[in-house]
Amino acid sequence: MKTNIVVTGAKGRMGTTIAGLVKQNPELSLAGVVERQGNVEGLEQYNCMVSDNLHELLTKNENCVVIDFTSPEVSMDVAAICADTGAAAVMGTTGFSSEELEKLEKTARQVRLFWAPNMSVGINVLLRILPELINMLGDKYDLELMEIHHKFKKDAPSGTALKLAQVLAASQGLDLDEKGVFCRKGIIGERQESEIGVQTLRGGDVVGDHTVYLLGPGERIEVTHRAHSRETFAQGAIRAASWLVEQKPGKLYTMADIFA
Structure with missing residues (x-):
């Protein structure tokens, strides 16, 4: 049927x-x-x-x-x-x-x-594996996130970026409402260890790009998902x-x- x-x-x-x-x-x-x-x-x-x-x-x-x-x-x-x-x-x-x-x-x-x-299947698989990746790396890695969408998108950050950021926060026992940093400007001082940065870019006809950064001592890992259509x-x-x-x-x- x-x-x-x-x-x-x-x-x-x-x-x-x-x-x-x-x-x-x-x-x-x-x-x-x-x-x-x-x-x-x-x-x-x-x-x-x-x-x-x-x-x-x-x-x-x-x-x-x-x-x-x-x-x-x-x-x-x-x-x-x-x-x-x-x-x-x-x-x-x-x-x-x-x-x-x-x-x-x-x-x-x-x-x-x-x-x-x-x-997307890819994003939802990423949501499942990110906590395990963060847990394996330990607490010496700073967590940041950037998303890009087309210029007609009305909400920011994207719903996907917020969901990813919530997963990042939860994996470290943090509350995104308290630890999320959605804009940086001026003399803001050193980055706090518990910050989770979420940055938004808008322009062109980008369907949706999301990159999670795990920035550690001497190295960094970038995990990117790009929707082509x-x-x-x-x-x-x-x-x-x-x-x-x-x-x-x-x-x-x-x-x-x-x-x-």
């Missing part, structure tokens, strides 16, 4: 990529595409339901998984609509506040929700959607659950 997929923000960069890949996948069915009011023209090309009302679309299609890469405000609405209609949702939106994430976790107790700031994230989201239909509500699922 095919998995029914609904794509929100279907005219956006990620939405367009996801909808196209769903159409090519014989195990999936593109049940509908959604855009904001007044922006649905041209979506007829997908030969599926087109709407500016997600709730209405989901009430006409059962057993759907919504794939959403939009904005925190829209994604919160998507989660609430899924809770009301019984649909599931895979979200790759970044920029959520801690309060919004807490609300998503509560909503996930009653509906199947999946959220990951980065859907948005299809990397889209394929991860599609994989998550196919996995999510077999799960039950109860928690806010992440990529770590797929690899568990």
Whole structure:
């Protein structure tokens, strides 16, 4: 039985990529595409339901998984609509506040929700192996992180950079909110041993570059992940959607659950 997929923000960069890949996948069915009011023209090309009302679309299609890469405000609405209609949702939106994430976790107790700031397999494998690498190196290595994205990205640092930084902090028993340094300027004195630097670059059409630096005495290690195409994230989201239909509500699922 095919998995029914609904794509929100279907005219956006990620939405367009996801909808196209769903159409090519014989195990999936593109049940509908959604855009904001007044922006649905041209979506007829997908030969599926087109709407500016997600709730209405989901009430006409059962057993759907919504794939959403939009904005925190829209994604919160998507989660609430899924809770009301019984649909599931895979979200790759970044920029959520801690309060919004807490609300998503509560909503996930009653509906199947999946959220990951980065859907790529490579990044999520990196998240798993970084603590082991840091533990093996010991506490004599300073931890820094730099990310680069295209000039149209609205949030900074990226959700992926924040997740990586959280893993770096946790591996040393630190709180990123206390030890994260997101900007350096002026006479700031020596670097503190417990700092975790997170720097942001924006420009051009960079899909997403993240580099973790482990800077030790006499040497350094650089671990870099570069996304060459948005299809990397889209394929991860599609994989998550196919996995999510077999799960039950109860928690806010992440990529770590797929690899568990």
